[in-house]
Amino acid sequence: MGSASAAATYQPQRAIDEFLLRTEGLTKRYGQRTVVDGLNLEVRRGDVFGLLGPNGSGKTTTLRMLLSLVRPTSGRIEVFGRSATHPAQLREAASRIGALVEQPAFYPYLGGEENLTGVALLSGMPRGRATRERIREALAQVGLAARGRDAYRTYSLGMKQRLGIAAALLTDPELLVLDEPTNGLDPAGMVDVRALVERLARAGKTIVLASHLLHEVQHLCTRVAILKDGRLLAQGPVSDLATGVEAIEISFARPEELPRALAAVQTARASGLSWLGAASFAVPEAGGHAPPGGWCLLVNAPADRAPEIARLLAARDLFPTAMRPREAGLERIFLALTGESTAEAGTTPPEPSQPSRPFMITTRAMKGDVS
Numbered sequence: 001m002g003s004a005s006a007a008a009t010y011q012p013q014r015a016i017d018e019f020l021l022r023t024e025g026l027t028k029r030y031g032q033r034t035v036v037d038g039l040n041l042e043v044r045r046g047d048v049f050g051l052l053g054p055n056g057s058g059k060t061t062t063l064r065m066l067l068s069l070v071r072p073t074s075g076r077i078e079v080f081g082r083s084a085t086h087p088a089q090l091r092e093a094a095s096r097i098g099a100l101v102e103q104p105a106f107y108p109y110l111g112g113e114e115n116l117t118g119v120a121l122l123s124g125m126p127r128g129r130a131t132r133e134r135i136r137e138a139l140a141q142v143g144l145a146a147r148g149r150d151a152y153r154t155y156s157l158g159m160k161q162r163l164g165i166a167a168a169l170l171t172d173p174e175l176l177v178l179d180e181p182t183n184g185l186d187p188a189g190m191v192d193v194r195a196l197v198e199r200l201a202r203a204g205k206t207i208v209l210a211s212h213l214l215h216e217v218q219h220l221c222t223r224v225a226i227l228k229d230g231r232l233l234a235q236g237p238v239s240d241l242a243t244g245v246e247a248i249e250i251s252f253a254r255p256e257e258l259p260r261a262l263a264a265v266q267t268a269r270a271s272g273l274s275w276l277g278a279a280s281f282a283v284p285e286a287g288g289h290a291p292p293g294g295w296c297l298l299v300n301a302p303a304d305r306a307p308e309i310a311r312l313l314a315a316r317d318l319f320p321t322a323m324r325p326r327e328a329g330l331e332r333i334f335l336a337l338t339g340e341s342t343a344e345a346g347t348t349p350p351e352p353s354q355p356s357r358p359f360m361i362t363t364r365a366m367k368g369d370v371s
């Protein structure tokens, strides 16, 4: 660090800030129920960080704790390199974080610009030209510059959501926290909001985004944390997680054999075979062998373990018609991780007629569903 150029480019603030957000053992209990359980999250500057999990896995509760809207039962939160415990630090951090977690309440008969003026004044921004300028900038950032004077009630759902993001952007925050930003939108609205998130990320914002949609996280995020029942199942770069697990796709001649095969694999796993991962029912990959009934068994295991799996199946009188390695994707990891308890609860394979929705974890979550 002796040279002049190194000194010129050295940014101590940046080094301190490398982790914009960190949690240690973050836990929330409501009564007897632990809804967020010992989370250690790490969000670095420049990340588009996906908090991925099915309904009720604790995403919103986690975001609320990060934003000091809910008090953690235990654990530590560090924002911008400082422990977020003292009120003064929280206030300072708050101006550097923009969030869209609750549905924002806008006045239906006022225009977007007037609504944002209300938000700005409420959040303590001064009345005057600078704030008016900032509001126009924020509207432009979300692609609503031309509609700023139109009444909020005339906006499409996607525009309403983008206005909410504009409100979160008013203080030009470094960190943007978004809870299911595309929830309830039609496909066009989803595309708009995702494009907006991409633009903001390119413009250097660090973004934490909760979603139950795997493909959304896969598409938008650089890093992901997978939650289930409030616990962290995996965390890392999306690209790493997408290549971390190998799987073998196993087909049978008769659909009735699937539950027995699942049970056989699970029993073997429970007996301590360390190389044998979770098993679940899945739709075969495009181009793969299409078994009767349309479903196969997917076992997380290295491809070269296929003979051993064949042997343990044969011991139960189960003889696959096909076994093939499947390239692991984040989808499979997510389903294998989060779907495991359902599979282990002994559910029957999905009805063959049921349309396959490999990316959609659930359809229940809708606006206002968060308790």
Ligand SMILES: Nc1ncnc2c1ncn2[C@@H]1O[C@H](COP(=O)(O)OP(=O)(O)OP(=O)(O)O)[C@@H](O)[C@H]1O
Pocket: 030, 035, 053, 054, 055, 056, 057, 058, 059, 060, 061, 062, 212, 365, 369, 370, 371
């Ligand atoms: N204020 C509360 N009191 C009691 N239980 C709560 C409260 N808030 C959340 N919970 C419970 O905590 C669990 C996690 O809820 P949370 O809303 O954080 O999940 P989520 O991952 O955001 O789900 P979704 O995808 O449906 O939005 C749920 O079982 C929920 O019922």
Ligand SMILES: [Mg+2]
Pocket: 059, 060, 061, 179, 180, 370
């Ligand atoms: Mg939620």
